[in-house]
Amino acid sequence: MNTRDCGHIISASSPAKGEAGKTGEWRTQRPVLNEAKCLAVRANKDICFQCWAFCPEGAIERKPGGPIDLTYCKGCGICAQICPADAIQMESEYDSPESTKSE
Amino acid sequence: MTVLNQQRVNNTHNHLSNPKTYPPGQHVVTGNQSAAIGAFLSGVQVVAAYPITPQSPVVEELAKFIEEGELPAEFVPVESEHSAMGVCIGASIAGARVFTATCANGLAYMCEQLHWASGSRLPIVMACVNRAMAAPWSVLNDQQDSMSQRDAGWIQLFCKDNQEIIDTVIQAYRIAEKVYLPVMVCYDGYILSHTVMPIEVPDGNKVKKFLPPYIPHTPIDISKPVNINPVTLADPRLNADGVLCHGYMEHKYLHHQSLRNSLKIIEEIDIEYKDIFGRSLGGLFSEYKTDDADVVIICAGSLSKMCTLVIDMLREQNVPIGLVSLRAYRPFPNQKLSVALKNKKLILTIDKSLSYGYQGPICIDIKSSLFESGISSTVISFVAGLGGRDIKPYEIAEKAYDYWNKFNKKELTNEIIYESQWINCKY
Amino acid sequence: MDHYKEVSNFFRNYKKDNITQIRWHGRGGQGAITSAKILAVAGFLAGYKGVTSAPFFGAERRGAPVIATTKLSKCTICDFSQIVSPDVVVVLDNTLLKTINVTQGLKPNGWVVLNTPQHFKYDFLQNSFNFIRVNATQIAEESGLISAGIPLVNTPILGTLLHVLPTIDLSHIHKALEQFFSPKAVLKNFDVISRVYKECSVEKIGNFLQELQES
Amino acid sequence: MTSILEIPADEYMLPGNRSCAGCGLGIGLRYILKALEGKCVMTVPACCLTVLGGMYPISSITVPWVNSVFPGTAAMATGLVAGLKALKREDITVLAMAGDGGTYDIGIQGLSGAAERNANFLFVCYDNEAYMNTGTQRSGATPKGVKTTTTPIIGKIHSPKDMGQIMDAHNIPYVATTCISYPTDLYDKVKKAKDIYGLRYIHLCVPCPSGWQYDPKDTVTIGQLAVETGAIVLYEIENGIFRLTGRSRRLANGGKLKPITEYLSAQKRFANLDTSSLDELQEYIHKRWNEFITKDKTLTE
Numbered sequence A: 001m002n003t004r005d006c007g008h009i010i011s012a013s014s015p016a017k018g019e020a021g022k023t024g025e026w027r028t029q030r031p032v033l034n035e036a037k038c039l040a041v042r043a044n045k046d047i048c049f050q051c052w053a054f055c056p057e058g059a060i061e062r063k064p065g066g067p068i069d070l071t072y073c074k075g076c077g078i079c080a081q082i083c084p085a086d087a088i089q090m091e092s093e094y095d096s097p098e099s100t101k102s103e
Numbered sequence B: 001m002t003v004l005n006q007q008r009v010n011n012t013h014n015h016l017s018n019p020k021t022y023p024p025g026q027h028v029v030t031g032n033q034s035a036a037i038g039a040f041l042s043g044v045q046v047v048a049a050y051p052i053t054p055q056s057p058v059v060e061e062l063a064k065f066i067e068e069g070e071l072p073a074e075f076v077p078v079e080s081e082h083s084a085m086g087v088c089i090g091a092s093i094a095g096a097r098v099f100t101a102t103c104a105n106g107l108a109y110m111c112e113q114l115h116w117a118s119g120s121r122l123p124i125v126m127a128c129v130n131r132a133m134a135a136p137w138s139v140l141n142d143q144q145d146s147m148s149q150r151d152a153g154w155i156q157l158f159c160k161d162n163q164e165i166i167d168t169v170i171q172a173y174r175i176a177e178k179v180y181l182p183v184m185v186c187y188d189g190y191i192l193s194h195t196v197m198p199i200e201v202p203d204g205n206k207v208k209k210f211l212p213p214y215i216p217h218t219p220i221d222i223s224k225p226v227n228i229n230p231v232t233l234a235d236p237r238l239n240a241d242g243v244l245c246h247g248y249m250e251h252k253y254l255h256h257q258s259l260r261n262s263l264k265i266i267e268e269i270d271i272e273y274k275d276i277f278g279r280s281l282g283g284l285f286s287e288y289k290t291d292d293a294d295v296v297i298i299c300a301g302s303l304s305k306m307c308t309l310v311i312d313m314l315r316e317q318n319v320p321i322g323l324v325s326l327r328a329y330r331p332f333p334n335q336k337l338s339v340a341l342k343n344k345k346l347i348l349t350i351d352k353s354l355s356y357g358y359q360g361p362i363c364i365d366i367k368s369s370l371f372e373s374g375i376s377s378t379v380i381s382f383v384a385g386l387g388g389r390d391i392k393p394y395e396i397a398e399k400a401y402d403y404w405n406k407f408n409k410k411e412l413t414n415e416i417i418y419e420s421q422w423i424n425c426k427y
Numbered sequence C: 001m002d003h004y005k006e007v008s009n010f011f012r013n014y015k016k017d018n019i020t021q022i023r024w025h026g027r028g029g030q031g032a033i034t035s036a037k038i039l040a041v042a043g044f045l046a047g048y049k050g051v052t053s054a055p056f057f058g059a060e061r062r063g064a065p066v067i068a069t070t071k072l073s074k075c076t077i078c079d080f081s082q083i084v085s086p087d088v089v090v091v092l093d094n095t096l097l098k099t100i101n102v103t104q105g106l107k108p109n110g111w112v113v114l115n116t117p118q119h120f121k122y123d124f125l126q127n128s129f130n131f132i133r134v135n136a137t138q139i140a141e142e143s144g145l146i147s148a149g150i151p152l153v154n155t156p157i158l159g160t161l162l163h164v165l166p167t168i169d170l171s172h173i174h175k176a177l178e179q180f181f182s183p184k185a186v187l188k189n190f191d192v193i194s195r196v197y198k199e200c201s202v203e204k205i206g207n208f209l210q211e212l213q214e215s
Numbered sequence D: 001m002t003s004i005l006e007i008p009a010d011e012y013m014l015p016g017n018r019s020c021a022g023c024g025l026g027i028g029l030r031y032i033l034k035a036l037e038g039k040c041v042m043t044v045p046a047c048c049l050t051v052l053g054g055m056y057p058i059s060s061i062t063v064p065w066v067n068s069v070f071p072g073t074a075a076m077a078t079g080l081v082a083g084l085k086a087l088k089r090e091d092i093t094v095l096a097m098a099g100d101g102g103t104y105d106i107g108i109q110g111l112s113g114a115a116e117r118n119a120n121f122l123f124v125c126y127d128n129e130a131y132m133n134t135g136t137q138r139s140g141a142t143p144k145g146v147k148t149t150t151t152p153i154i155g156k157i158h159s160p161k162d163m164g165q166i167m168d169a170h171n172i173p174y175v176a177t178t179c180i181s182y183p184t185d186l187y188d189k190v191k192k193a194k195d196i197y198g199l200r201y202i203h204l205c206v207p208c209p210s211g212w213q214y215d216p217k218d219t220v221t222i223g224q225l226a227v228e229t230g231a232i233v234l235y236e237i238e239n240g241i242f243r244l245t246g247r248s249r250r251l252a253n254g255g256k257l258k259p260i261t262e263y264l265s266a267q268k269r270f271a272n273l274d275t276s277s278l279d280e281l282q283e284y285i286h287k288r289w290n291e292f293i294t295k296d297k298t299l300t301e
Helices: A038-041 A050-054 A078-082 B004-013 B031-041 B056-067 B081-094 B106-111 B111-119 B143-147 B162-179 B203-210 B250-278 B302-315 B335-339 B361-372 B393-408 B414-418 C002-011 C032-045 C092-097 C135-144 C157-162 C169-176 C183-199 C208-214 D023-036 D048-053 D070-086 D100-105 D108-116 D163-168 D185-194 D216-228 D244-251 D260-264 D275-295
Strands: A012-015 A027-031 A088-094 B025-029 B045-047 B075-078 B098-100 B124-132 B155-159 B183-186 B197-201 B283-288 B295-300 B321-326 B328-330 B346-351 B376-383 C020-028 C049-056 C064-071 C088-091 C110-115 C130-134 D038-043 D064-066 D093-099 D122-127 D174-179 D200-205 D235-238 D241-244
Touching: A027 D200, A050 D244, A078 B106, A078 C049, A078 C130, A078 D216, B025 B031, B025 B283, B025 C032, B031 B056, B031 B124, B031 B162, B031 B183, B031 B197, B031 B203, B045 B056, B045 D070, B045 D241, B056 B075, B056 B098, B056 B143, B075 B081, B075 D070, B081 B098, B081 B106, B081 B111, B081 D070, B081 D108, B081 D216, B081 D241, B081 D244, B098 B106, B106 B111, B106 B143, B106 B155, B111 B250, B111 C169, B124 B143, B124 B162, B155 B162, B155 B250, B155 D200, B162 B183, B183 B302, B183 C130, B197 C049, B197 D023, B203 B250, B203 D275, B250 B328, B283 B302, B283 B335, B295 B361, B302 B321, B302 B393, B302 C002, B328 C110, B346 B361, B346 B393, B361 B376, B376 B393, B376 B414, B393 C002, C032 C049, C032 C064, C032 C169, C064 C183, C092 C110, C130 C157, C135 C183, C157 C169, C169 C183, D023 D093, D023 D122, D023 D185, D038 D048, D038 D070, D048 D064, D048 D093, D070 D093, D070 D100, D070 D108, D070 D122, D093 D100, D093 D200, D100 D108, D100 D163, D108 D163, D122 D185, D163 D174, D163 D200, D163 D235, D174 D185, D174 D216, D185 D200, D185 D235, D200 D216, D216 D244, D216 D260, D241 D244, D241 D275, D244 D275, D260 D275
Parallel strands: B045 B075, B045 B098, B098 B124, B124 B183, B155 B183, B295 B321, B295 B346, B346 B376, C020 C088, C088 C110, C110 C130, D038 D064, D038 D093, D093 D122, D122 D200, D174 D200
Antiparallel strands: A027 A088, B025 B197, B155 B328, B283 B321, C020 C064, C049 C064, D174 D235, D235 D241
16 A cells, blocks of 8 residues: 555645544543533533633533543543532543443 | 635736846846846745845845835845745745745755755745855855755756856746755856856746746645644554555655656756747756767866866867766756766866765766766866865866876876865865 | 976966956955946947956955956856956056055056056056056046045046957946946946046057156 | 633634643643634644644644744744735734744744744744753743753753743734633733734743643643742733733732742642742742832723
């Protein structure tokens, strides 16, 4: 297999998610949202969004209880740290019932 | 053609066809002026440069054109050569036709940018006004500067006289934009840069026809964003669509192949140029009285023009000698040269530079070219004119005469074969 | 050995280009380099196919002695080497004579064109040189060709050169000036050049030593 | 001032990129590109951001991006500006982003030249206070006393340059400092800078978990501590007028700086500092803070 088909004259990349692979695999801890505590979920309104605002990966959707994209979430824990309602807990990947690698 | 490209076409070549002060026809100008007029006629859009002797008058002349409103280009007076090339790279990526000029330590200072420009496959044209490399300081001519950058992946073309400078600058854009490689137009400092001689300034309207607008290979397009020159792995890698893309080595292969392919392009464009403007620059190299020659002098730059005189002198003394003037040094026309040098008994190379610890770069390349072709001529390396040391035609003639006689008498010792012979070195 | 010497002499005296070589002596800022170029352009306009002009390749500064050269030839000039044996030397400033051997390498029967006031010691001259003396400073002063308080002599002296290089005439000089100066400056320069050309009468051209001896 | 809820949802940085877990740069980049609405071309030298941007042939960023040699960011940006101008495509903002090494050290010549020429681009120095991409070597931005791999035992003995002042001394139209822990402050400053002609310089404090040696979860809180202790001061200088902004402004208007030790003790890189150095640093911080307050003539408005 050769590289001719790419047709590139220079090294020029095109955007795509997961350039570094499924970076969720880097995680040792996963964020778990307790919806009962989440301000936005409880109010069912577009409020707070601190977790979305401060996610360095852009892996949290801007929605009440916005799902966290565990495929790419690197498990840094900023969202848990920043949440004013203490609604996100970091849980060990080893204790987690779901496999990180499943997709 | 995309809308973006159409826009680009419309925006290129909106300058006056001809500079008011240099209308088509004959003018007596310096080499630096010749280069500047060439850049004007080529419709450069961005000029960035840093002053260095003996290059500065090139960009001074262009600054004049721009400030007088004749040339609607951006002039960026940068704070260093490193930035001069940086600006050229940025502007060329943005889709503009760019020009800069430098020499010697300035060229060395932009060294990493030279690799960046060629690796980005940008058709930048730069005048390199050949000057000696410090230390010690010398502002005078030799070719150590550009020769030291021969492996930077640029096309290097040498000019014999001021006419060739203007013609080569114009051709350089055509070549560069065809093969997507930067071109260094090399001409001797002072000997050409500061010496006036008559040139024929071509008609800008014809140049416009000869030189179609520049279309960048990877346009800046917000609707189709790309990341240019990111970290590239050693091995090929799949993109998001599963297409295998180059590794670092494939990029280098492509770069190298384009340089090799440019051998053909340089010749073709020179022929086309001749059809339009009536002048050929000899393509890759030019020959003078080589047909029946047993001994050949090979050199590059203004020296090669002077050597035509040397050949005439020696011919009158019945030395069967000819001359090969190298125009393209990179890519090196090894195969064509081997054909030209077939059956030549003695080859005398004259370098105005050195690969320290071995011999002159031209000599080294000639020797390897001959080896590839199984030609077993004797090659003698001469080094001359370093740091502006004046070269007289008779000095070269005497050397050539002397070594031709030594060759015939089988008196060429190992000392002569394996070491460079220094012309007019008083040590 | 003799054969080599003979061949060597042949090379050294080889004159296919048949170049008329003019060497200019001045001081940095006096405009010797510009005049050398103007002469080259005028020469080209007068039909010389090969002309070159270059400053002596160095880094001379204002006030320091500078050298410029002009070469004129009926065919294309291939020899880009420096001038060692000029046909004409032009000296813009007589004070240079104290420190510089302006006639170095000057061909026998070559010309010295000197800007100088009347009275000066000319013992540097050899019998075999031809000599034109002109007080270009005074003429420039009288004609108001002055820049920053200093009379310009570089262009006026071109007027004298026309006597040495008869193939070039005033019209060529005029056209050449247009390449270098604004129309106003061309007018002014050309006026002075014409005056110098006329005042530098043919009679004054000759072996100046003889003139000196006679006086 | 824009609130978090008013920040556009559009993202121009894609997840699954190559940045370290907890890297503050990701937060910063998101807001810069949001403020520019993606209508920009970035240029970046060799730095952590290059790594974040991804390896050929995949990019983690959805705006055009041109890589540059390490010292050449500002020149490349100047070139892009000149080229785009020549092609009458001036609607695109040129964004240069370099780390502290690429700004304070190897990049300063080109940046200074571009500032003197008032080249029309936005330069963001994301400052993580050392050469993080090559393994935490000291830079001109590394604070005094910090242990890095090239100041391994004693810690850095020199104070960092004040890059904000250096840039201000170039008389460019806009200079600002900000921190990723205050993304709306960053967003507003980029948005403002976007519409100013000339060289605009924004200094962005970016805490780095690996180099500063703290738990990645603390990136935002460390950045907040930096501002609340006065180690980092948020300000902007617009056409020569200096004003504190955001959290720093609120602190100046009746608030009180936290002791610097709260910021320092949260990071292992400062572990070397003894009591006298800490006192000295605290004194320096207060002195500088008072200077800033005096300098800001708008505080009483």
